[in-house]
Amino acid sequence: MTDLKQIINTKLELASSPHVHTKLSTERAMQMVILALLPCVLSAVIYFGIYQLLIFLVSIGISMGTEYGIKRIRKQANTLSDGSAFLTGLLLALILPPNFSLVFTGLGAFVSIAIGKEIFGGIGYNIFNPALVGRAFLQAAFPVQMTTWTKTSFNVDAVTSATPLGGFKFDGIAADLGSMFLGNTGGSLGETSALAILIGGIFLIALGIVNWRIPVSMIIGILVFGSLIWMINPEAYMNPLYHLVGGGFLFGAFFMASDWVSSPITAKGMWIFGLGISLIIVIIRVFGGIPEGVMYAILFMNAWVPLINRYTQPTIFGAKK
Amino acid sequence: MTKEIALSKEFMKGVWDQNPVLKQALGLCPTLAVTVSAVNGIAMALATTFVLVFSSLIISLIRNLIPNQVRIASFIVIIATFVTIVDLVMKAQFPELSKSLGPYIPLIVVNCLILGRQEAFSSKNTPFRSLIDSLGMGTGFLIVLFVLGGIREILSARTLLGFQVLPDMYEPWLVMIxxxxxxxxxxxxxxxxxxxxxxxxxxxxxxxxxxxxxxxxxxxxxxxxxxxxxxxxxxxxxxxxxxxxxxxxxxxxxxx
Incomplete structure:
Protein backbone atom coordinates (compact mmCIF):
# COMPACT_ATOMS: atom_id res chain seq x y z
CA MET A 1 0.00 0.00 0.00
CA THR A 2 2.72 2.49 0.96
CA ASP A 3 4.67 1.53 -2.15
CA LEU A 4 1.74 2.37 -4.32
CA LYS A 5 1.29 5.70 -2.57
CA GLN A 6 4.93 6.50 -3.09
CA ILE A 7 4.70 5.73 -6.78
CA ILE A 8 1.63 7.87 -7.19
CA ASN A 9 3.10 10.76 -5.22
CA THR A 10 6.40 10.78 -7.10
CA LYS A 11 6.42 13.80 -9.36
CA LEU A 12 6.58 12.64 -12.93
CA GLU A 13 8.65 15.01 -15.05
CA LEU A 14 7.54 15.09 -18.63
CA ALA A 15 9.96 16.73 -21.04
CA SER A 16 10.83 16.31 -24.68
CA SER A 17 14.20 14.91 -25.70
CA PRO A 18 17.17 15.28 -25.33
CA HIS A 19 17.23 14.11 -21.73
CA VAL A 20 20.87 14.94 -21.13
CA HIS A 21 21.56 17.18 -18.17
CA THR A 22 24.46 19.57 -18.00
CA LYS A 23 25.85 21.51 -15.09
CA LEU A 24 26.27 24.50 -17.39
CA SER A 25 23.42 26.88 -16.69
CA THR A 26 23.09 30.53 -17.69
CA GLU A 27 24.16 31.62 -14.22
CA ARG A 28 27.24 29.43 -14.30
CA ALA A 29 28.23 30.59 -17.78
CA MET A 30 27.90 34.22 -16.74
CA GLN A 31 30.01 33.59 -13.64
CA MET A 32 32.71 31.94 -15.76
CA VAL A 33 32.76 34.85 -18.23
CA ILE A 34 33.04 37.30 -15.34
CA LEU A 35 35.91 35.22 -13.96
CA ALA A 36 37.58 35.21 -17.37
CA LEU A 37 37.34 39.00 -17.48
CA LEU A 38 39.26 39.44 -14.23
CA PRO A 39 42.71 39.56 -15.94
CA CYS A 40 41.40 42.42 -18.10
CA VAL A 41 40.10 44.25 -15.03
CA LEU A 42 43.46 43.73 -13.38
CA SER A 43 45.35 45.08 -16.39
CA ALA A 44 43.04 48.10 -16.48
CA VAL A 45 43.80 48.90 -12.85
CA ILE A 46 47.53 48.29 -13.27
CA TYR A 47 47.89 50.42 -16.39
CA PHE A 48 45.41 53.21 -15.72
CA GLY A 49 45.18 53.52 -11.96
CA ILE A 50 42.84 52.71 -9.13
CA TYR A 51 40.24 55.31 -10.25
CA GLN A 52 39.09 52.90 -12.97
CA LEU A 53 37.49 50.71 -10.30
CA LEU A 54 34.90 53.46 -9.85
CA ILE A 55 33.99 53.20 -13.54
CA PHE A 56 33.46 49.46 -13.07
CA LEU A 57 31.35 50.01 -9.97
CA VAL A 58 29.13 52.67 -11.57
CA SER A 59 28.68 50.73 -14.79
CA ILE A 60 27.75 47.49 -13.03
CA GLY A 61 25.56 49.23 -10.46
CA ILE A 62 23.54 51.24 -12.99
CA SER A 63 23.19 48.18 -15.25
CA MET A 64 21.74 46.07 -12.48
CA GLY A 65 19.58 48.92 -11.19
CA THR A 66 18.16 49.55 -14.68
CA GLU A 67 17.41 45.87 -15.18
CA TYR A 68 15.68 45.67 -11.81
CA GLY A 69 13.68 48.85 -12.44
CA ILE A 70 12.48 47.83 -15.90
CA LYS A 71 11.49 44.34 -14.77
CA ARG A 72 9.60 45.94 -11.91
CA ILE A 73 7.75 48.39 -14.18
CA ARG A 74 6.86 45.69 -16.71
CA LYS A 75 5.80 43.36 -13.87
CA GLN A 76 8.05 40.55 -15.09
CA ALA A 77 10.10 38.07 -13.13
CA ASN A 78 13.31 39.50 -11.73
CA THR A 79 16.33 38.26 -13.72
CA LEU A 80 19.08 39.95 -11.73
CA SER A 81 20.30 36.65 -10.31
CA ASP A 82 21.40 35.23 -13.69
CA GLY A 83 24.26 37.74 -13.71
CA SER A 84 23.70 38.94 -17.27
CA ALA A 85 23.17 42.57 -16.20
CA PHE A 86 26.34 42.38 -14.09
CA LEU A 87 28.23 41.05 -17.09
CA THR A 88 26.86 43.73 -19.44
CA GLY A 89 27.96 46.43 -17.01
CA LEU A 90 31.41 44.90 -16.69
CA LEU A 91 31.83 44.55 -20.46
CA LEU A 92 30.70 48.13 -21.03
CA ALA A 93 33.20 49.45 -18.47
CA LEU A 94 36.00 47.47 -20.10
CA ILE A 95 35.45 49.13 -23.49
CA LEU A 96 35.29 52.69 -22.15
CA PRO A 97 38.29 55.00 -22.29
CA PRO A 98 40.32 55.41 -19.07
CA ASN A 99 39.30 58.16 -16.60
CA PHE A 100 35.92 58.43 -18.32
CA SER A 101 33.24 60.57 -16.67
CA LEU A 102 31.18 58.57 -14.18
CA VAL A 103 27.95 60.34 -15.22
CA PHE A 104 28.43 59.29 -18.84
CA THR A 105 29.35 55.80 -17.70
CA GLY A 106 26.04 55.57 -15.88
CA LEU A 107 24.18 56.89 -18.93
CA GLY A 108 25.91 54.34 -21.12
CA ALA A 109 25.01 51.53 -18.74
CA PHE A 110 21.38 52.67 -18.72
CA VAL A 111 21.27 52.75 -22.54
CA SER A 112 22.95 49.33 -22.73
CA ILE A 113 20.30 47.66 -20.61
CA ALA A 114 17.24 49.73 -21.53
CA ILE A 115 17.71 50.17 -25.29
CA GLY A 116 20.17 47.37 -25.97
CA LYS A 117 18.47 44.61 -24.03
CA GLU A 118 15.14 45.18 -22.31
CA ILE A 119 13.34 46.85 -25.23
CA PHE A 120 13.83 43.65 -27.21
CA GLY A 121 12.43 41.56 -24.34
CA GLY A 122 15.33 40.98 -21.95
CA ILE A 123 17.92 38.24 -21.77
CA GLY A 124 18.01 36.01 -24.83
CA TYR A 125 16.05 38.34 -27.08
CA ASN A 126 18.49 41.13 -27.82
CA ILE A 127 19.55 41.42 -31.47
CA PHE A 128 22.62 43.53 -30.71
CA ASN A 129 25.27 43.13 -28.08
CA PRO A 130 23.96 45.36 -25.24
CA ALA A 131 27.37 46.61 -24.09
CA LEU A 132 28.27 47.63 -27.64
CA VAL A 133 24.93 49.43 -28.04
CA GLY A 134 25.78 51.44 -24.94
CA ARG A 135 29.22 52.24 -26.25
CA ALA A 136 27.90 53.19 -29.70
CA PHE A 137 25.46 55.58 -28.01
CA LEU A 138 28.23 57.16 -25.94
CA GLN A 139 30.45 57.39 -29.01
CA ALA A 140 27.73 59.27 -30.88
CA ALA A 141 26.76 61.44 -27.90
CA PHE A 142 30.18 62.41 -26.55
CA PRO A 143 32.71 61.90 -29.36
CA VAL A 144 35.40 64.07 -27.77
CA GLN A 145 35.35 62.45 -24.33
CA MET A 146 35.15 58.98 -25.88
CA THR A 147 38.38 59.49 -27.81
CA THR A 148 40.45 61.08 -25.05
CA TRP A 149 43.00 58.42 -24.23
CA THR A 150 44.92 58.68 -20.99
CA LYS A 151 48.51 57.50 -21.06
CA THR A 152 49.27 54.39 -19.07
CA SER A 153 50.79 54.96 -15.65
CA PHE A 154 54.19 53.80 -16.94
CA ASN A 155 54.33 56.83 -19.22
CA VAL A 156 54.31 59.70 -16.76
CA ASP A 157 55.58 62.39 -19.09
CA ALA A 158 52.24 63.12 -20.76
CA VAL A 159 48.58 63.15 -19.82
CA THR A 160 46.99 61.86 -22.99
CA SER A 161 48.24 59.87 -25.93
CA ALA A 162 46.94 58.49 -29.18
CA THR A 163 45.99 54.86 -29.45
CA PRO A 164 48.33 52.78 -31.61
CA LEU A 165 45.75 52.64 -34.41
CA GLY A 166 44.95 56.35 -34.19
CA GLY A 167 48.63 57.24 -34.10
CA PHE A 168 49.29 55.18 -37.19
CA LYS A 169 46.31 56.51 -39.08
CA PHE A 170 46.70 60.21 -38.36
CA ASP A 171 50.42 60.64 -37.61
CA GLY A 172 52.03 57.63 -39.28
CA ILE A 173 53.71 56.50 -36.04
CA ALA A 174 54.00 52.76 -35.57
CA ALA A 175 53.82 51.65 -31.93
CA ASP A 176 55.96 48.93 -30.39
CA LEU A 177 54.37 45.53 -30.89
CA GLY A 178 55.65 44.20 -27.57
CA SER A 179 54.03 46.92 -25.49
CA MET A 180 50.85 46.53 -27.53
CA PHE A 181 50.82 42.86 -26.61
CA LEU A 182 51.32 43.56 -22.92
CA GLY A 183 48.93 46.50 -22.91
CA ASN A 184 51.25 49.41 -22.21
CA THR A 185 49.53 51.66 -24.79
CA GLY A 186 46.64 54.07 -24.98
CA GLY A 187 43.25 52.51 -25.43
CA SER A 188 40.06 51.42 -23.72
CA LEU A 189 40.29 50.00 -20.20
CA GLY A 190 40.17 46.29 -20.89
CA GLU A 191 41.28 46.04 -24.49
CA THR A 192 44.89 47.23 -24.40
CA SER A 193 46.45 44.09 -22.97
CA ALA A 194 46.35 41.27 -25.51
CA LEU A 195 47.92 38.97 -22.92
CA ALA A 196 45.12 39.42 -20.37
CA ILE A 197 42.45 38.93 -23.03
CA LEU A 198 44.14 35.75 -24.31
CA ILE A 199 44.27 34.29 -20.78
CA GLY A 200 40.55 34.89 -20.27
CA GLY A 201 39.58 33.94 -23.81
CA ILE A 202 41.44 30.63 -23.85
CA PHE A 203 39.97 29.82 -20.43
CA LEU A 204 36.46 30.33 -21.85
CA ILE A 205 37.17 28.29 -24.99
CA ALA A 206 38.60 25.46 -22.85
CA LEU A 207 35.42 25.44 -20.77
CA GLY A 208 33.32 25.39 -23.94
CA ILE A 209 31.47 28.56 -23.04
CA VAL A 210 32.83 30.43 -26.03
CA ASN A 211 32.66 28.57 -29.32
CA TRP A 212 36.18 28.52 -30.77
CA ARG A 213 34.94 29.08 -34.31
CA ILE A 214 34.10 32.76 -33.89
CA PRO A 215 37.44 33.97 -32.41
CA VAL A 216 39.45 31.71 -34.70
CA SER A 217 37.57 32.76 -37.83
CA MET A 218 37.96 36.41 -36.85
CA ILE A 219 41.72 36.03 -36.27
CA ILE A 220 42.21 34.14 -39.54
CA GLY A 221 40.08 36.73 -41.30
CA ILE A 222 42.00 39.73 -40.01
CA LEU A 223 45.35 38.14 -40.80
CA VAL A 224 44.27 37.24 -44.35
CA PHE A 225 42.53 40.52 -45.20
CA GLY A 226 45.18 42.57 -43.37
CA SER A 227 47.97 40.78 -45.26
CA LEU A 228 46.25 41.32 -48.60
CA ILE A 229 46.08 45.07 -48.00
CA TRP A 230 49.59 45.12 -46.54
CA MET A 231 51.09 43.36 -49.55
CA ILE A 232 49.77 46.07 -51.86
CA ASN A 233 51.93 48.67 -50.16
CA PRO A 234 53.83 47.69 -46.98
CA GLU A 235 54.89 51.30 -46.41
CA ALA A 236 51.43 52.88 -46.33
CA TYR A 237 49.38 50.16 -44.68
CA MET A 238 49.63 48.46 -41.31
CA ASN A 239 51.31 45.18 -40.64
CA PRO A 240 48.55 42.55 -40.13
CA LEU A 241 49.94 41.89 -36.64
CA TYR A 242 49.03 45.46 -35.72
CA HIS A 243 45.52 44.73 -36.87
CA LEU A 244 45.53 41.68 -34.61
CA VAL A 245 46.76 43.16 -31.33
CA GLY A 246 45.71 46.78 -31.92
CA GLY A 247 42.50 48.41 -30.73
CA GLY A 248 39.65 46.29 -29.47
CA PHE A 249 40.06 43.43 -31.90
CA LEU A 250 41.00 40.61 -29.51
CA PHE A 251 38.56 41.77 -26.85
CA GLY A 252 35.83 41.92 -29.46
CA ALA A 253 36.74 38.49 -30.82
CA PHE A 254 36.72 36.69 -27.47
CA PHE A 255 34.10 38.54 -25.44
CA MET A 256 31.86 40.61 -27.73
CA ALA A 257 31.32 38.75 -31.01
CA SER A 258 31.04 35.41 -29.23
CA ASP A 259 28.07 36.55 -27.14
CA TRP A 260 25.61 33.63 -27.10
CA VAL A 261 22.53 35.61 -27.97
CA SER A 262 23.72 37.83 -30.78
CA SER A 263 25.90 35.38 -32.72
CA PRO A 264 24.89 32.64 -35.20
CA ILE A 265 24.06 29.15 -33.93
CA THR A 266 25.34 27.05 -36.82
CA ALA A 267 29.01 26.18 -37.32
CA LYS A 268 29.04 27.42 -40.89
CA GLY A 269 27.24 30.57 -39.80
CA MET A 270 29.90 31.27 -37.17
CA TRP A 271 32.62 31.20 -39.82
CA ILE A 272 30.67 33.58 -42.05
CA PHE A 273 30.01 35.83 -39.04
CA GLY A 274 33.66 35.94 -37.94
CA LEU A 275 35.10 36.47 -41.42
CA GLY A 276 32.49 39.18 -42.11
CA ILE A 277 33.43 41.05 -38.94
CA SER A 278 37.12 40.91 -39.83
CA LEU A 279 36.50 42.11 -43.38
CA ILE A 280 34.52 45.12 -42.13
CA ILE A 281 37.14 45.90 -39.47
CA VAL A 282 39.91 45.97 -42.08
CA ILE A 283 37.81 48.11 -44.43
CA ILE A 284 37.01 50.63 -41.67
CA ARG A 285 40.58 50.74 -40.34
CA VAL A 286 42.20 51.11 -43.74
CA PHE A 287 39.72 53.18 -45.73
CA GLY A 288 37.43 54.71 -43.07
CA GLY A 289 37.65 58.10 -41.42
CA ILE A 290 38.02 56.62 -37.92
CA PRO A 291 40.97 54.58 -36.67
CA GLU A 292 38.95 51.75 -35.10
CA GLY A 293 35.91 49.82 -36.30
CA VAL A 294 35.53 46.69 -34.16
CA MET A 295 32.38 48.02 -32.43
CA TYR A 296 30.63 48.98 -35.67
CA ALA A 297 31.71 45.78 -37.39
CA ILE A 298 30.28 43.56 -34.65
CA LEU A 299 27.04 45.57 -34.42
CA PHE A 300 26.67 45.44 -38.19
CA MET A 301 27.18 41.68 -38.34
CA ASN A 302 24.80 41.22 -35.37
CA ALA A 303 22.08 42.59 -37.61
CA TRP A 304 22.86 39.86 -40.17
CA VAL A 305 22.69 36.99 -37.69
CA PRO A 306 19.03 35.99 -38.32
CA LEU A 307 19.71 35.84 -42.06
CA ILE A 308 22.94 33.86 -41.55
CA ASN A 309 21.11 31.39 -39.32
CA ARG A 310 18.41 30.99 -41.93
CA TYR A 311 20.75 30.28 -44.83
CA THR A 312 23.14 27.98 -42.98
CA GLN A 313 20.49 25.62 -41.62
CA PRO A 314 21.92 22.11 -41.74
CA THR A 315 19.88 19.72 -43.88
CA ILE A 316 17.94 17.13 -41.92
CA PHE A 317 19.48 13.64 -42.08
CA GLY A 318 17.96 11.76 -44.99
CA ALA A 319 16.30 14.76 -46.55
CA LYS A 320 16.87 15.51 -50.19
CA LYS A 321 18.62 18.71 -51.10
CA MET B 1 -20.94 59.79 -45.83
CA THR B 2 -24.17 59.41 -43.98
CA LYS B 3 -22.60 58.55 -40.65
CA GLU B 4 -22.55 61.79 -38.68
CA ILE B 5 -19.87 62.28 -36.06
CA ALA B 6 -19.75 65.24 -33.70
CA LEU B 7 -17.48 67.99 -35.05
CA SER B 8 -15.42 68.12 -31.89
CA LYS B 9 -14.73 64.40 -32.25
CA GLU B 10 -13.78 64.94 -35.88
CA PHE B 11 -11.17 67.44 -34.68
CA MET B 12 -9.92 65.48 -31.68
CA LYS B 13 -9.38 62.26 -33.60
CA GLY B 14 -6.50 63.90 -35.45
CA VAL B 15 -4.98 65.10 -32.20
CA TRP B 16 -4.95 61.77 -30.42
CA ASP B 17 -6.98 58.75 -31.61
CA GLN B 18 -5.70 58.86 -35.17
CA ASN B 19 -2.64 61.03 -34.60
CA PRO B 20 -0.83 61.14 -37.96
CA VAL B 21 2.59 60.33 -36.52
CA LEU B 22 1.92 58.31 -33.38
CA LYS B 23 -1.02 56.22 -34.61
CA GLN B 24 -0.92 56.24 -38.40
CA ALA B 25 2.90 56.54 -38.72
CA LEU B 26 2.48 58.92 -41.66
CA GLY B 27 4.82 61.73 -42.64
CA LEU B 28 7.76 60.22 -40.76
CA CYS B 29 10.37 61.56 -43.17
CA PRO B 30 9.97 65.27 -42.25
CA THR B 31 9.25 64.26 -38.65
CA LEU B 32 12.62 62.60 -38.27
CA ALA B 33 14.65 64.88 -40.49
CA VAL B 34 13.83 68.42 -39.45
CA THR B 35 13.19 68.16 -35.71
CA VAL B 36 16.68 69.13 -34.54
CA SER B 37 15.07 72.03 -32.67
CA ALA B 38 11.59 72.95 -31.44
CA VAL B 39 11.41 75.96 -33.77
CA ASN B 40 12.16 73.82 -36.81
CA GLY B 41 9.49 71.35 -35.72
CA ILE B 42 6.87 74.08 -35.31
CA ALA B 43 7.74 75.68 -38.65
CA MET B 44 7.56 72.34 -40.45
CA ALA B 45 4.24 71.48 -38.82
CA LEU B 46 2.72 74.88 -39.61
CA ALA B 47 3.81 74.68 -43.24
CA THR B 48 2.37 71.18 -43.52
CA THR B 49 -0.86 72.23 -41.80
CA PHE B 50 -1.28 75.18 -44.17
CA VAL B 51 -0.91 72.94 -47.21
CA LEU B 52 -3.12 70.26 -45.67
CA VAL B 53 -5.97 72.62 -44.77
CA PHE B 54 -6.16 74.45 -48.08
CA SER B 55 -5.71 71.44 -50.30
CA SER B 56 -8.34 69.55 -48.26
CA LEU B 57 -10.74 72.45 -48.70
CA ILE B 58 -10.21 72.74 -52.46
CA ILE B 59 -10.30 69.02 -53.07
CA SER B 60 -13.46 68.51 -51.08
CA LEU B 61 -15.10 71.40 -52.98
CA ILE B 62 -14.37 69.83 -56.36
CA ARG B 63 -14.54 66.22 -55.19
CA ASN B 64 -17.42 65.41 -57.55
CA LEU B 65 -15.65 66.91 -60.57
CA ILE B 66 -12.45 64.86 -60.29
CA PRO B 67 -12.59 61.70 -62.42
CA ASN B 68 -11.78 58.68 -60.29
CA GLN B 69 -8.99 57.44 -62.58
CA VAL B 70 -6.87 60.59 -62.33
CA ARG B 71 -7.66 61.58 -58.75
CA ILE B 72 -4.15 61.05 -57.35
CA ALA B 73 -2.60 63.22 -60.05
CA SER B 74 -5.22 65.91 -59.44
CA PHE B 75 -4.56 65.82 -55.69
CA ILE B 76 -0.84 66.18 -56.23
CA VAL B 77 -1.27 69.16 -58.57
CA ILE B 78 -3.44 70.94 -56.00
CA ILE B 79 -1.06 70.09 -53.13
CA ALA B 80 1.95 71.22 -55.18
CA THR B 81 0.30 74.60 -55.77
CA PHE B 82 0.06 75.27 -52.06
CA VAL B 83 3.54 73.91 -51.36
CA THR B 84 4.94 76.37 -53.89
CA ILE B 85 3.12 79.19 -52.09
CA VAL B 86 4.57 78.10 -48.73
CA ASP B 87 8.05 77.65 -50.15
CA LEU B 88 8.14 81.10 -51.76
CA VAL B 89 6.60 82.85 -48.73
CA MET B 90 9.12 81.23 -46.38
CA LYS B 91 12.02 82.12 -48.65
CA ALA B 92 10.88 85.75 -48.71
CA GLN B 93 9.84 86.21 -45.08
CA PHE B 94 11.93 83.71 -43.06
CA PRO B 95 15.08 83.06 -45.12
CA GLU B 96 17.00 81.53 -42.19
CA LEU B 97 14.25 79.10 -41.28
CA SER B 98 13.82 78.22 -44.93
CA LYS B 99 17.55 77.46 -45.15
CA SER B 100 17.54 75.26 -42.06
CA LEU B 101 14.53 73.28 -43.28
CA GLY B 102 16.25 72.87 -46.62
CA PRO B 103 14.63 70.55 -49.16
CA TYR B 104 11.96 69.39 -46.74
CA ILE B 105 9.57 72.25 -47.58
CA PRO B 106 9.34 71.35 -51.31
CA LEU B 107 9.11 67.71 -50.23
CA ILE B 108 5.79 68.41 -48.48
CA VAL B 109 4.32 67.68 -51.94
CA VAL B 110 4.95 63.99 -51.42
CA ASN B 111 4.16 63.96 -47.69
CA CYS B 112 1.99 60.88 -47.34
CA LEU B 113 0.05 62.50 -44.49
CA ILE B 114 -1.40 65.11 -46.87
CA LEU B 115 -2.15 62.76 -49.74
CA GLY B 116 -3.53 60.23 -47.27
CA ARG B 117 -6.07 62.70 -45.86
CA GLN B 118 -7.21 63.68 -49.37
CA GLU B 119 -7.71 60.09 -50.40
CA ALA B 120 -9.25 58.96 -47.11
CA PHE B 121 -11.32 61.96 -46.12
CA SER B 122 -11.56 65.11 -48.26
CA SER B 123 -12.57 63.33 -51.45
CA LYS B 124 -15.56 61.79 -49.63
CA ASN B 125 -16.71 64.51 -47.21
CA THR B 126 -18.17 68.01 -47.24
CA PRO B 127 -15.79 71.02 -47.29
CA PHE B 128 -16.59 72.02 -43.71
CA ARG B 129 -15.91 68.56 -42.32
CA SER B 130 -12.71 68.32 -44.36
CA LEU B 131 -11.60 71.63 -42.90
CA ILE B 132 -12.19 70.43 -39.34
CA ASP B 133 -10.49 67.11 -40.05
CA SER B 134 -7.41 68.68 -41.62
CA LEU B 135 -7.13 71.20 -38.78
CA GLY B 136 -7.22 68.34 -36.27
CA MET B 137 -4.59 66.35 -38.19
CA GLY B 138 -2.42 69.46 -38.45
CA THR B 139 -2.71 70.06 -34.70
CA GLY B 140 -1.73 66.47 -33.94
CA PHE B 141 1.25 66.78 -36.27
CA LEU B 142 2.24 70.08 -34.64
CA ILE B 143 2.13 68.62 -31.11
CA VAL B 144 4.27 65.62 -32.03
CA LEU B 145 6.83 67.68 -33.94
CA PHE B 146 7.06 70.24 -31.14
CA VAL B 147 7.58 67.57 -28.46
CA LEU B 148 10.09 65.67 -30.58
CA GLY B 149 11.98 68.82 -31.54
CA GLY B 150 11.82 70.09 -27.96
CA ILE B 151 13.27 66.91 -26.46
CA ARG B 152 16.04 66.81 -29.03
CA GLU B 153 16.82 70.52 -28.59
CA ILE B 154 16.94 70.29 -24.78
CA LEU B 155 19.23 67.27 -24.80
CA SER B 156 21.50 68.42 -27.60
CA ALA B 157 21.79 72.15 -26.87
CA ARG B 158 20.39 72.69 -23.32
CA THR B 159 17.82 75.10 -24.81
CA LEU B 160 14.12 75.11 -25.63
CA LEU B 161 12.98 77.59 -28.30
CA GLY B 162 16.31 79.36 -27.78
CA PHE B 163 15.99 79.76 -23.99
CA GLN B 164 18.42 77.86 -21.81
CA VAL B 165 16.59 75.32 -19.65
CA LEU B 166 19.40 73.06 -18.46
CA PRO B 167 22.44 74.23 -16.43
CA ASP B 168 25.87 74.62 -18.00
CA MET B 169 27.25 71.61 -16.17
CA TYR B 170 25.01 69.43 -18.33
CA GLU B 171 27.08 68.09 -21.21
CA PRO B 172 25.06 68.20 -24.48
CA TRP B 173 24.47 64.86 -26.16
CA LEU B 174 25.64 65.15 -29.72
CA VAL B 175 23.72 62.04 -30.66
CA MET B 176 20.42 63.91 -30.39
CA ILE B 177 21.22 66.12 -33.40
Missing amino acids: LPAGAFITLGFMLGFSNFYAMHKKEKTHKEIIDTYLSSKSQRLATHRAEVLAQEKAALEAKMKAKEKSDDKPTDNDNQQ
Missing part, protein backbone atom coordinates in the same frame (compact mmCIF):
# COMPACT_ATOMS: atom_id res chain seq x y z
CA LEU B 178 22.11 63.03 -35.43
CA PRO B 179 19.45 60.87 -37.13
CA ALA B 180 20.02 58.22 -34.44
CA GLY B 181 18.71 60.65 -31.82
CA ALA B 182 15.57 61.26 -33.88
CA PHE B 183 14.91 57.54 -34.19
CA ILE B 184 15.51 56.86 -30.49
CA THR B 185 13.27 59.74 -29.36
CA LEU B 186 10.47 58.91 -31.80
CA GLY B 187 10.73 55.27 -30.79
CA PHE B 188 10.24 56.18 -27.15
CA MET B 189 7.30 58.47 -28.02
CA LEU B 190 5.61 55.72 -30.04
CA GLY B 191 6.28 53.27 -27.24
CA PHE B 192 4.77 55.49 -24.58
CA SER B 193 1.72 56.33 -26.70
CA ASN B 194 1.13 52.61 -27.31
CA PHE B 195 1.67 51.86 -23.63
CA TYR B 196 -0.87 54.55 -22.70
CA ALA B 197 -3.37 53.29 -25.28
CA MET B 198 -3.00 49.73 -23.99
CA HIS B 199 -3.43 50.87 -20.41
CA LYS B 200 -6.57 52.80 -21.37
CA LYS B 201 -7.97 49.82 -23.28
CA GLU B 202 -7.41 47.54 -20.31
CA LYS B 203 -9.14 50.06 -18.09
CA THR B 204 -12.20 50.30 -20.34
CA HIS B 205 -12.34 46.51 -20.60
CA LYS B 206 -12.25 46.29 -16.85
CA GLU B 207 -15.01 48.89 -16.57
CA ILE B 208 -17.21 47.00 -19.03
CA ILE B 209 -16.70 43.76 -17.12
CA ASP B 210 -17.38 45.48 -13.82
CA THR B 211 -20.63 47.06 -14.97
CA TYR B 212 -21.73 43.75 -16.49
CA LEU B 213 -20.95 41.86 -13.29
CA SER B 214 -22.67 44.39 -11.03
CA SER B 215 -25.82 44.42 -13.18
CA LYS B 216 -25.76 40.61 -13.29
CA SER B 217 -25.38 40.37 -9.52
CA GLN B 218 -28.30 42.77 -9.15
CA ARG B 219 -30.40 40.67 -11.48
CA LEU B 220 -29.37 37.55 -9.60
CA ALA B 221 -30.28 39.17 -6.28
CA THR B 222 -33.74 40.14 -7.49
CA HIS B 223 -34.17 36.69 -8.99
CA ARG B 224 -33.13 35.09 -5.70
CA ALA B 225 -35.54 37.30 -3.77
CA GLU B 226 -38.32 36.33 -6.14
CA VAL B 227 -37.55 32.64 -5.83
CA LEU B 228 -37.40 32.90 -2.06
CA ALA B 229 -40.69 34.79 -1.95
CA GLN B 230 -42.32 32.15 -4.17
CA GLU B 231 -41.00 29.34 -2.00
CA LYS B 232 -42.14 31.14 1.13
CA ALA B 233 -45.63 31.57 -0.32
CA ALA B 234 -45.72 27.92 -1.35
CA LEU B 235 -44.59 26.75 2.08
CA GLU B 236 -47.11 28.97 3.83
CA ALA B 237 -49.87 27.60 1.59
CA LYS B 238 -48.75 24.05 2.41
CA MET B 239 -48.72 24.78 6.16
CA LYS B 240 -52.22 26.23 5.93
CA ALA B 241 -53.42 23.15 4.09
CA LYS B 242 -51.82 20.94 6.70
CA GLU B 243 -53.43 22.92 9.54
CA LYS B 244 -56.79 22.48 7.83
CA SER B 245 -56.28 18.75 7.47
CA ASP B 246 -55.13 18.54 11.12
CA ASP B 247 -58.27 20.35 12.24
CA LYS B 248 -60.65 17.68 11.08
CA PRO B 249 -59.07 14.27 11.46
CA THR B 250 -62.23 12.85 13.09
CA ASP B 251 -64.27 13.62 10.03
CA ASN B 252 -61.92 11.60 7.90
CA ASP B 253 -62.10 8.66 10.35
CA ASN B 254 -65.84 8.83 10.37
CA GLN B 255 -66.06 8.81 6.66
CA GLN B 256 -63.87 5.74 6.49
